[in-house]
Amino acid sequence: MATAERQTAAEGIRLTPVRRRALEILLESHRAMGACEVLERLSQDGFGNQPPVAYRALDFLVEHGLAHRIQRLNAYAACHAPGQPHAPVFLICRGCDKVAETGTDSLRGALDDLARASDFTIERMAVEALGLCPACRAAEDAS
Amino acid sequence: MATAERQTAAEGIRLTPVRRRALEILLESHRAMGACEVLERLSQDGFGNQPPVAYRALDFLVEHGLAHRIQRLNAYAACHAPGQPHAPVFLICRGCDKVAETGTDSLRGALDDLARASDFTIERMAVEALGLCPACRAAEDAS
DNA sequence: CATTGACTTGTTATTCTATAACATAAATAA
DNA sequence: TTATTTATGTTATAGAATAACAAGTCAATG
Ligand SMILES: [Zn+2]
Ligand SMILES: [Zn+2]
Ligand SMILES: [Zn+2]
Ligand SMILES: [Zn+2]
Numbered sequence: 001m002a003t004a005e006r007q008t009a010a011e012g013i014r015l016t017p018v019r020r021r022a023l024e025i026l027l028e029s030h031r032a033m034g035a036c037e038v039l040e041r042l043s044q045d046g047f048g049n050q051p052p053v054a055y056r057a058l059d060f061l062v063e064h065g066l067a068h069r070i071q072r073l074n075a076y077a078a079c080h081a082p083g084q085p086h087a088p089v090f091l092i093c094r095g096c097d098k099v100a101e102t103g104t105d106s107l108r109g110a111l112d113d114l115a116r117a118s119d120f121t122i123e124r125m126a127v128e129a130l131g132l133c134p135a136c137r138a139a140e141d142a143s
Numbered sequence: 144m145a146t147a148e149r150q151t152a153a154e155g156i157r158l159t160p161v162r163r164r165a166l167e168i169l170l171e172s173h174r175a176m177g178a179c180e181v182l183e184r185l186s187q188d189g190f191g192n193q194p195p196v197a198y199r200a201l202d203f204l205v206e207h208g209l210a211h212r213i214q215r216l217n218a219y220a221a222c223h224a225p226g227q228p229h230a231p232v233f234l235i236c237r238g239c240d241k242v243a244e245t246g247t248d249s250l251r252g253a254l255d256d257l258a259r260a261s262d263f264t265i266e267r268m269a270v271e272a273l274g275l276c277p278a279c280r281a282a283e284d285a286s
Numbered sequence: 287c288a289t290t291g292a293c294t295t296g297t298t299a300t301t302c303t304a305t306a307a308c309a310t311a312a313a314t315a316a
Numbered sequence: 317t318t319a320t321t322t323a324t325g326t327t328a329t330a331g332a333a334t335a336a337c338a339a340g341t342c343a344a345t346g
Contacts, residue, residue, distance in 0.1 A: 091263045
Protein backbone atom coordinates (compact mmCIF):
# COMPACT_ATOMS: atom_id res chain seq x y z
CA MET A 1 0.00 0.00 0.00
CA ALA A 2 2.81 2.38 0.89
CA THR A 3 4.54 1.34 -2.32
CA ALA A 4 1.38 2.10 -4.27
CA GLU A 5 1.16 5.56 -2.75
CA ARG A 6 4.76 6.37 -3.48
CA GLN A 7 4.43 5.13 -7.03
CA THR A 8 1.23 6.98 -7.90
CA ALA A 9 2.61 10.18 -6.36
CA ALA A 10 5.79 9.82 -8.38
CA GLU A 11 3.91 9.24 -11.64
CA GLY A 12 1.52 12.10 -10.98
CA ILE A 13 -1.58 9.94 -11.21
CA ARG A 14 -4.42 10.03 -8.74
CA LEU A 15 -5.02 7.23 -6.28
CA THR A 16 -8.52 8.43 -5.47
CA PRO A 17 -10.70 7.02 -2.64
CA VAL A 18 -12.45 4.34 -4.75
CA ARG A 19 -9.22 3.20 -6.37
CA ARG A 20 -7.43 3.16 -3.07
CA ARG A 21 -10.17 1.19 -1.38
CA ALA A 22 -10.32 -1.29 -4.29
CA LEU A 23 -6.61 -1.96 -3.89
CA GLU A 24 -6.99 -2.37 -0.14
CA ILE A 25 -9.76 -4.91 -0.71
CA LEU A 26 -7.53 -6.94 -3.01
CA LEU A 27 -4.63 -6.73 -0.59
CA GLU A 28 -6.74 -7.71 2.42
CA SER A 29 -8.23 -10.77 0.78
CA HIS A 30 -4.90 -12.34 -0.21
CA ARG A 31 -6.53 -14.08 -3.15
CA ALA A 32 -8.03 -13.44 -6.55
CA MET A 33 -11.43 -11.75 -6.46
CA GLY A 34 -14.12 -11.31 -9.10
CA ALA A 35 -15.13 -7.81 -10.12
CA CYS A 36 -18.61 -8.29 -8.71
CA GLU A 37 -17.21 -9.35 -5.39
CA VAL A 38 -15.06 -6.23 -5.24
CA LEU A 39 -18.05 -4.14 -6.22
CA GLU A 40 -20.04 -5.55 -3.32
CA ARG A 41 -17.35 -4.56 -0.85
CA LEU A 42 -17.02 -1.12 -2.38
CA SER A 43 -20.72 -0.40 -2.17
CA GLN A 44 -20.72 -1.48 1.48
CA ASP A 45 -18.22 1.31 2.03
CA GLY A 46 -20.47 3.92 0.50
CA PHE A 47 -19.20 3.94 -3.07
CA GLY A 48 -21.39 3.33 -6.12
CA ASN A 49 -22.97 -0.09 -6.47
CA GLN A 50 -23.10 -0.46 -10.24
CA PRO A 51 -20.63 -2.58 -12.28
CA PRO A 52 -18.75 0.31 -13.95
CA VAL A 53 -17.61 1.58 -10.56
CA ALA A 54 -15.66 -1.60 -9.88
CA TYR A 55 -14.48 -2.16 -13.43
CA ARG A 56 -13.06 1.32 -13.69
CA ALA A 57 -11.21 1.13 -10.42
CA LEU A 58 -9.79 -2.29 -11.30
CA ASP A 59 -8.85 -1.18 -14.80
CA PHE A 60 -6.93 1.69 -13.28
CA LEU A 61 -5.03 -0.62 -10.93
CA VAL A 62 -4.16 -3.02 -13.75
CA GLU A 63 -3.24 -0.16 -16.05
CA HIS A 64 -0.69 1.11 -13.56
CA GLY A 65 0.68 -2.25 -12.52
CA LEU A 66 -0.82 -2.28 -9.05
CA ALA A 67 -2.92 -5.35 -9.74
CA HIS A 68 -3.10 -8.21 -12.22
CA ARG A 69 -6.03 -9.67 -14.01
CA ILE A 70 -6.32 -13.44 -13.92
CA GLN A 71 -8.06 -14.10 -17.21
CA ARG A 72 -8.88 -17.72 -16.54
CA LEU A 73 -10.77 -16.91 -13.39
CA ASN A 74 -12.27 -13.63 -14.52
CA ALA A 75 -10.70 -12.23 -11.40
CA TYR A 76 -8.19 -9.72 -10.11
CA ALA A 77 -5.33 -9.94 -7.62
CA ALA A 78 -3.05 -7.30 -6.13
CA CYS A 79 0.48 -7.33 -7.58
CA HIS A 80 3.27 -8.71 -5.41
CA ALA A 81 5.91 -6.48 -6.94
CA PRO A 82 4.40 -3.18 -8.10
CA GLY A 83 6.69 -0.77 -9.87
CA GLN A 84 9.28 -3.37 -10.66
CA PRO A 85 8.81 -4.58 -14.27
CA HIS A 86 8.14 -8.30 -14.44
CA ALA A 87 6.52 -11.08 -16.48
CA PRO A 88 4.31 -12.65 -13.82
CA VAL A 89 3.27 -16.28 -13.94
CA PHE A 90 0.12 -17.31 -12.14
CA LEU A 91 -0.12 -20.84 -10.86
CA ILE A 92 -3.81 -21.52 -10.44
CA CYS A 93 -4.86 -24.60 -8.49
CA ARG A 94 -8.02 -26.21 -9.84
CA GLY A 95 -8.51 -27.96 -6.52
CA CYS A 96 -8.58 -25.06 -4.07
CA ASP A 97 -8.62 -22.06 -6.46
CA LYS A 98 -5.58 -20.53 -4.82
CA VAL A 99 -3.39 -18.34 -7.01
CA ALA A 100 0.36 -17.92 -6.60
CA GLU A 101 2.22 -15.13 -8.39
CA THR A 102 5.72 -16.10 -9.41
CA GLY A 103 8.07 -15.50 -12.31
CA THR A 104 11.56 -16.02 -13.66
CA ASP A 105 14.02 -14.04 -15.70
CA SER A 106 14.50 -16.89 -18.14
CA LEU A 107 10.82 -16.76 -18.98
CA ARG A 108 11.01 -13.05 -19.50
CA GLY A 109 13.96 -13.58 -21.81
CA ALA A 110 12.20 -16.28 -23.81
CA LEU A 111 9.22 -14.01 -24.39
CA ASP A 112 11.40 -11.08 -25.38
CA ASP A 113 13.17 -13.28 -27.93
CA LEU A 114 9.86 -14.40 -29.32
CA ALA A 115 8.61 -10.85 -29.71
CA ARG A 116 11.80 -9.79 -31.47
CA ALA A 117 11.61 -12.73 -33.86
CA SER A 118 8.03 -11.99 -34.90
CA ASP A 119 8.43 -8.20 -34.93
CA PHE A 120 5.46 -7.99 -32.59
CA THR A 121 5.43 -5.23 -29.97
CA ILE A 122 4.43 -6.76 -26.66
CA GLU A 123 2.77 -4.26 -24.36
CA ARG A 124 1.36 -6.58 -21.73
CA MET A 125 1.32 -10.29 -21.22
CA ALA A 126 -0.27 -12.96 -19.12
CA VAL A 127 1.17 -16.36 -18.33
CA GLU A 128 -1.30 -18.55 -16.52
CA ALA A 129 -0.85 -22.18 -15.60
CA LEU A 130 -3.70 -24.36 -14.43
CA GLY A 131 -2.94 -27.44 -12.35
CA LEU A 132 -2.65 -28.73 -8.81
CA CYS A 133 -0.82 -27.33 -5.81
CA PRO A 134 1.19 -29.81 -3.69
CA ALA A 135 -1.59 -30.16 -1.10
CA CYS A 136 -4.35 -30.82 -3.61
CA ARG A 137 -2.22 -33.25 -5.58
CA ALA A 138 -1.54 -35.23 -2.40
CA ALA A 139 -5.29 -35.30 -1.67
CA GLU A 140 -6.04 -36.46 -5.20
CA ASP A 141 -3.37 -39.15 -5.16
CA ALA A 142 -4.75 -40.50 -1.89
CA SER A 143 -8.26 -40.97 -3.27
CA MET B 144 -8.97 -31.55 -40.30
CA ALA B 145 -7.39 -34.81 -41.49
CA THR B 146 -5.01 -34.59 -38.54
CA ALA B 147 -7.92 -34.17 -36.19
CA GLU B 148 -9.65 -37.24 -37.60
CA ARG B 149 -6.55 -39.37 -37.33
CA GLN B 150 -5.91 -38.20 -33.79
CA THR B 151 -9.43 -38.74 -32.48
CA ALA B 152 -9.57 -42.17 -34.10
CA ALA B 153 -6.24 -43.11 -32.54
CA GLU B 154 -7.30 -41.95 -29.07
CA GLY B 155 -10.66 -43.69 -29.30
CA ILE B 156 -12.64 -40.50 -28.71
CA ARG B 157 -15.61 -39.41 -30.75
CA LEU B 158 -15.44 -36.55 -33.20
CA THR B 159 -19.22 -36.32 -33.52
CA PRO B 160 -21.06 -34.11 -36.07
CA VAL B 161 -21.39 -31.04 -33.82
CA ARG B 162 -17.80 -31.24 -32.67
CA ARG B 163 -16.57 -31.80 -36.18
CA ARG B 164 -18.57 -28.88 -37.51
CA ALA B 165 -17.37 -26.63 -34.68
CA LEU B 166 -13.78 -27.39 -35.57
CA GLU B 167 -14.46 -26.75 -39.25
CA ILE B 168 -15.96 -23.39 -38.37
CA LEU B 169 -12.85 -22.41 -36.42
CA LEU B 170 -10.59 -23.62 -39.22
CA GLU B 171 -12.54 -21.82 -41.93
CA SER B 172 -12.53 -18.47 -40.16
CA HIS B 173 -8.76 -18.32 -39.64
CA ARG B 174 -9.23 -16.19 -36.56
CA ALA B 175 -10.40 -16.32 -32.96
CA MET B 176 -14.17 -16.60 -32.59
CA GLY B 177 -16.44 -16.08 -29.60
CA ALA B 178 -18.58 -18.98 -28.39
CA CYS B 179 -21.77 -17.17 -29.35
CA GLU B 180 -20.48 -16.60 -32.84
CA VAL B 181 -19.71 -20.29 -33.22
CA LEU B 182 -23.13 -21.12 -31.81
CA GLU B 183 -24.79 -18.98 -34.44
CA ARG B 184 -23.02 -20.84 -37.22
CA LEU B 185 -23.83 -24.21 -35.68
CA SER B 186 -27.52 -23.45 -35.38
CA GLN B 187 -27.58 -22.36 -39.03
CA ASP B 188 -26.42 -25.87 -39.85
CA GLY B 189 -29.28 -27.49 -37.98
CA PHE B 190 -27.66 -28.08 -34.61
CA GLY B 191 -29.04 -26.77 -31.32
CA ASN B 192 -29.14 -23.03 -30.84
CA GLN B 193 -28.65 -22.75 -27.09
CA PRO B 194 -25.33 -21.80 -25.42
CA PRO B 195 -24.47 -25.23 -23.96
CA VAL B 196 -24.34 -26.72 -27.46
CA ALA B 197 -21.44 -24.50 -28.46
CA TYR B 198 -19.68 -24.53 -25.10
CA ARG B 199 -19.67 -28.31 -24.94
CA ALA B 200 -18.33 -28.73 -28.44
CA LEU B 201 -15.63 -26.13 -27.83
CA ASP B 202 -14.73 -27.60 -24.46
CA PHE B 203 -14.24 -30.95 -26.15
CA LEU B 204 -11.93 -29.45 -28.78
CA VAL B 205 -9.86 -27.66 -26.15
CA GLU B 206 -9.78 -30.72 -23.93
CA HIS B 207 -8.25 -32.77 -26.70
CA GLY B 208 -5.85 -30.18 -27.99
CA LEU B 209 -7.69 -29.47 -31.24
CA ALA B 210 -8.36 -25.86 -30.33
CA HIS B 211 -7.11 -23.24 -27.91
CA ARG B 212 -9.00 -20.83 -25.79
CA ILE B 213 -7.85 -17.22 -25.92
CA GLN B 214 -8.77 -16.05 -22.44
CA ARG B 215 -8.23 -12.39 -23.05
CA LEU B 216 -10.68 -12.31 -25.92
CA ASN B 217 -13.17 -14.82 -24.52
CA ALA B 218 -12.67 -16.61 -27.80
CA TYR B 219 -11.48 -19.83 -29.38
CA ALA B 220 -9.10 -20.64 -32.21
CA ALA B 221 -8.20 -23.89 -33.95
CA CYS B 222 -4.78 -25.25 -32.97
CA HIS B 223 -1.98 -24.97 -35.52
CA ALA B 224 -0.18 -28.09 -34.30
CA PRO B 225 -2.67 -30.59 -32.87
CA GLY B 226 -1.27 -33.75 -31.37
CA GLN B 227 2.19 -32.35 -30.96
CA PRO B 228 2.66 -31.19 -27.35
CA HIS B 229 3.47 -27.50 -27.16
CA ALA B 230 3.30 -24.39 -24.98
CA PRO B 231 1.54 -22.03 -27.36
CA VAL B 232 1.98 -18.29 -27.18
CA PHE B 233 -0.74 -16.07 -28.59
CA LEU B 234 0.24 -12.69 -29.91
CA ILE B 235 -2.92 -10.62 -29.87
CA CYS B 236 -2.95 -7.32 -31.75
CA ARG B 237 -5.03 -4.67 -30.04
CA GLY B 238 -5.22 -2.76 -33.30
CA CYS B 239 -6.72 -5.33 -35.65
CA ASP B 240 -7.63 -8.13 -33.20
CA LYS B 241 -5.66 -10.70 -35.18
CA VAL B 242 -4.21 -13.62 -33.25
CA ALA B 243 -1.00 -15.44 -34.14
CA GLU B 244 -0.11 -18.76 -32.53
CA THR B 245 3.59 -19.27 -32.01
CA GLY B 246 5.89 -20.77 -29.40
CA THR B 247 9.45 -21.71 -28.53
CA ASP B 248 11.17 -24.55 -26.77
CA SER B 249 13.02 -22.16 -24.47
CA LEU B 250 9.71 -20.89 -23.17
CA ARG B 251 8.51 -24.40 -22.57
CA GLY B 252 11.71 -25.12 -20.67
CA ALA B 253 11.40 -22.01 -18.54
CA LEU B 254 7.88 -22.95 -17.52
CA ASP B 255 8.88 -26.52 -16.74
CA ASP B 256 11.69 -25.23 -14.48
CA LEU B 257 9.25 -22.96 -12.71
CA ALA B 258 6.78 -25.77 -12.07
CA ARG B 259 9.52 -28.01 -10.71
CA ALA B 260 10.79 -25.29 -8.40
CA SER B 261 7.37 -24.61 -6.88
CA ASP B 262 6.28 -28.26 -6.81
CA PHE B 263 3.17 -27.26 -8.73
CA THR B 264 1.75 -29.73 -11.24
CA ILE B 265 1.00 -27.85 -14.45
CA GLU B 266 -1.79 -29.44 -16.46
CA ARG B 267 -2.54 -26.70 -18.92
CA MET B 268 -1.20 -23.24 -19.55
CA ALA B 269 -1.88 -20.13 -21.51
CA VAL B 270 0.65 -17.55 -22.57
CA GLU B 271 -0.97 -14.51 -24.09
CA ALA B 272 0.71 -11.31 -25.16
CA LEU B 273 -1.20 -8.17 -26.00
CA GLY B 274 0.40 -5.58 -28.23
CA LEU B 275 0.72 -4.38 -31.79
CA CYS B 276 1.45 -6.31 -34.99
CA PRO B 277 3.99 -4.73 -37.40
CA ALA B 278 1.26 -3.27 -39.61
CA CYS B 279 -0.69 -1.66 -36.78
CA ARG B 280 2.46 -0.29 -35.19
CA ALA B 281 3.41 1.36 -38.46
CA ALA B 282 -0.07 2.89 -38.70
CA GLU B 283 0.15 4.16 -35.14
CA ASP B 284 3.63 5.61 -35.59
CA ALA B 285 2.47 7.49 -38.69
CA SER B 286 -0.39 9.23 -36.90
C1' DC C 287 -12.43 35.33 -9.52
C1' DA C 288 -14.62 33.10 -13.37
C1' DT C 289 -14.33 29.91 -16.98
C1' DT C 290 -12.54 26.32 -19.52
C1' DG C 291 -11.26 21.57 -20.28
C1' DA C 292 -9.64 17.18 -18.53
C1' DC C 293 -10.65 13.71 -15.48
C1' DT C 294 -13.51 11.17 -12.22
C1' DT C 295 -17.61 9.24 -10.39
C1' DG C 296 -22.32 7.70 -10.53
C1' DT C 297 -26.54 5.73 -12.85
C1' DT C 298 -29.41 3.32 -16.32
C1' DA C 299 -29.79 0.01 -19.56
C1' DT C 300 -28.14 -3.54 -22.40
C1' DT C 301 -25.21 -7.08 -24.23
C1' DC C 302 -22.22 -10.85 -23.98
C1' DT C 303 -20.56 -14.98 -21.60
C1' DA C 304 -21.19 -19.12 -18.92
C1' DT C 305 -23.35 -22.75 -16.20
C1' DA C 306 -26.92 -25.49 -13.61
C1' DA C 307 -30.43 -28.74 -14.11
C1' DC C 308 -33.19 -31.72 -16.44
C1' DA C 309 -35.10 -34.67 -20.48
C1' DT C 310 -34.13 -37.27 -24.58
C1' DA C 311 -31.47 -39.91 -27.71
C1' DA C 312 -27.61 -42.49 -29.30
C1' DA C 313 -23.76 -45.51 -28.64
C1' DT C 314 -21.22 -49.01 -26.07
C1' DA C 315 -20.82 -52.86 -22.87
C1' DA C 316 -22.52 -56.81 -20.41
C1' DT D 317 -31.68 -57.57 -25.01
C1' DT D 318 -30.80 -54.84 -21.11
C1' DA D 319 -28.00 -51.90 -18.65
C1' DT D 320 -24.63 -48.21 -18.58
C1' DT D 321 -22.42 -44.64 -20.35
C1' DT D 322 -21.98 -40.78 -23.31
C1' DA D 323 -23.81 -37.15 -26.03
C1' DT D 324 -27.40 -33.81 -27.43
C1' DG D 325 -30.98 -30.60 -26.76
C1' DT D 326 -33.87 -27.31 -23.96
C1' DT D 327 -35.14 -24.14 -20.22
C1' DA D 328 -33.80 -21.04 -17.01
C1' DT D 329 -30.54 -18.48 -14.50
C1' DA D 330 -26.30 -16.49 -13.12
C1' DG D 331 -22.24 -13.86 -13.96
C1' DA D 332 -19.21 -10.59 -16.45
C1' DA D 333 -18.62 -6.52 -19.20
C1' DT D 334 -19.67 -2.32 -21.74
C1' DA D 335 -22.21 1.70 -23.93
C1' DA D 336 -24.12 5.99 -23.15
C1' DC D 337 -25.32 9.73 -20.48
C1' DA D 338 -25.37 13.05 -16.34
C1' DA D 339 -23.15 15.26 -12.71
C1' DG D 340 -19.38 16.48 -9.96
C1' DT D 341 -14.37 17.57 -9.01
C1' DC D 342 -10.06 19.68 -9.92
C1' DA D 343 -6.27 22.39 -11.82
C1' DA D 344 -4.99 25.86 -14.85
C1' DT D 345 -5.65 30.07 -17.67
C1' DG D 346 -6.98 34.56 -18.52
ZN1 LIG E 1 2.98 -8.58 -10.22
ZN1 LIG F 1 -4.83 -26.60 -4.26
ZN1 LIG G 1 -1.66 -25.18 -30.67
ZN1 LIG H 1 -2.71 -5.40 -35.96
